Structure formats: C-alpha cells, structure tokens
Amino acid sequence: MRSxxxxxxxxxxxxxxxxxxAPAPPGNGEAQQPAPVESVLPPSPTPSPAxxxxxxxxxxxxxxxxxxxxxAFLSDAGRLVLVxxxxxxxxxxxxxxxxxxxxxxxxxxxxxxxxxALTRGSSFDGEKLIVAITRGAERTTGHEGSSHTATxxxxxxxxxPQAIDGVWECGP
Numbered sequence: 001m002r003s004x005x006x007x008x009x010x011x012x013x014x015x016x017x018x019x020x021x022a023p024a025p026p027g028n029g030e031a032q033q034p035a036p037v038e039s040v041l042p043p044s045p046t047p048s049p050a051x052x053x054x055x056x057x058x059x060x061x062x063x064x065x066x067x068x069x070x071x072a073f074l075s076d077a078g079r080l081v082l083v084x085x086x087x088x089x090x091x092x093x094x095x096x097x098x099x100x101x102x103x104x105x106x107x108x109x110x111x112x113x114x115x116x117a118l119t120r121g122s123s124f125d126g127e128k129l130i131v132a133i134t135r136g137a138e139r140t141t142g143h144e145g146s147s148h149t150a151t152x153x154x155x156x157x158x159x160x161p162q163a164i165d166g167v168w169e170c171g172p
Contacts, residue, residue, distance in 0.1 A: 049160040055099035057083050065095055069115045071170035073152050086115035094118040119170040130155045145171020
C-alpha cells in the first residue's frame with residue numbers, strides 16, 4: 001500500500017507541471033524597444049492668424065469725427081483707408097476712423113497734441129485695434145496742407161499685423 005501512496009502525489013505533481021505555461025526563454029540582458037511607427041500623413045501646418053481686413057472709409061463714417069481740421073491716409077492703390085480729425089488744442093486728442101470690413105471703428109490718439117500731433121503721424125487705439133501712421137518724405141502739394149509718404153500699421157489680438165504704404169495728407 002505504501003507504494004501506491006507515493007505514486008499518487010508524484011502523479012499529481014507531474015500532472016500539475018504539464019498544465020503550467022512554458023518557461024520564458026532566457027533573455028539576452030537587454031530590453032527590446034518597440035520599433036517607432038512612422039505616420040504616412042504629412043504634418044498639419046499651424047494655422048496663420050487671419051489678416052485684418054480694412055475697407056474704404058465711407059463719407060458717413062468720416063462725418064462721425066469731431067475736429068476742426070482733417071487728415072487722410074490713402075493707400076498706394078488709391079483707397080481711403082483712414083480719416084482723422086483734430087482741433088488746434090494741444091491738450092486734446094485727435095480721433096480717426098477706419099472700416100474693419102464694413103464696420104466703422106473710431107479710435108483715439110494715444111497722446112495729446114491735437115491736430116499738430118495728428119499731422120506728424122501718431123498711434124491710435126480702441127475697440128481692440130491699434131493703428132499707427134509713420135510719416136515719411138514730404139511731397140509737394142497744391143494746397144496749404146501737408147503731404148507725406150507714409151505707412152499705416154495695424155494690429156489686433158489674434159490677427160496678423162499688417163502694414164500698408166500710402167500717402168498721409170493733412171489740411172484745412
């Protein structure tokens with residue numbers, strides 16, 4: 001009987017070993033990194049900010065300005081892009097109007113100086129828009145006002161800055 005009792009547990013161990021998973025193959029000591037997967041799609045470009053679209057200033061929009069004397073910025077393409085007005089009062093601030101698409105936008109000079117500051121070119125802001133006139137070389141005119149080559153720069157949050165070359169004319 002005794003031999004039967006030993007065979008029973010031995011048979012059980014052999015049967016248990018047969019059901020176990022196969023032992024893992026011995027490693028070479030280095031963990032293998034998975035191969036990188038290359039995309040077949042081209043990388044998507046980062047979207048550029050939208051440009052600011054300025055329309056032609058209308059007569060009705062220009063009539064909204066208060067001031068004794070006026071200035072105007074005409075693009076090299078001949079479009080009236082900005083109209084400004086100021087008083088002969090150095091403590092006052094000039095105002096300008098531009099058309100953002102088809103909507104008139106009134107802006108105020110960042111510094112006081114009235115019409116004199118307006119004629120020299122200035123910076124204006126309001127309604128999340130910044131416009132600056134940088135005056136260049138003087139041009140001859142057939143009137144008592146002034147005329148200069150100029151660049152109009154415009155910035156707005158979330159939009160690409162823009163520069164427009166043209167002429168800055170001021171006078172009564």
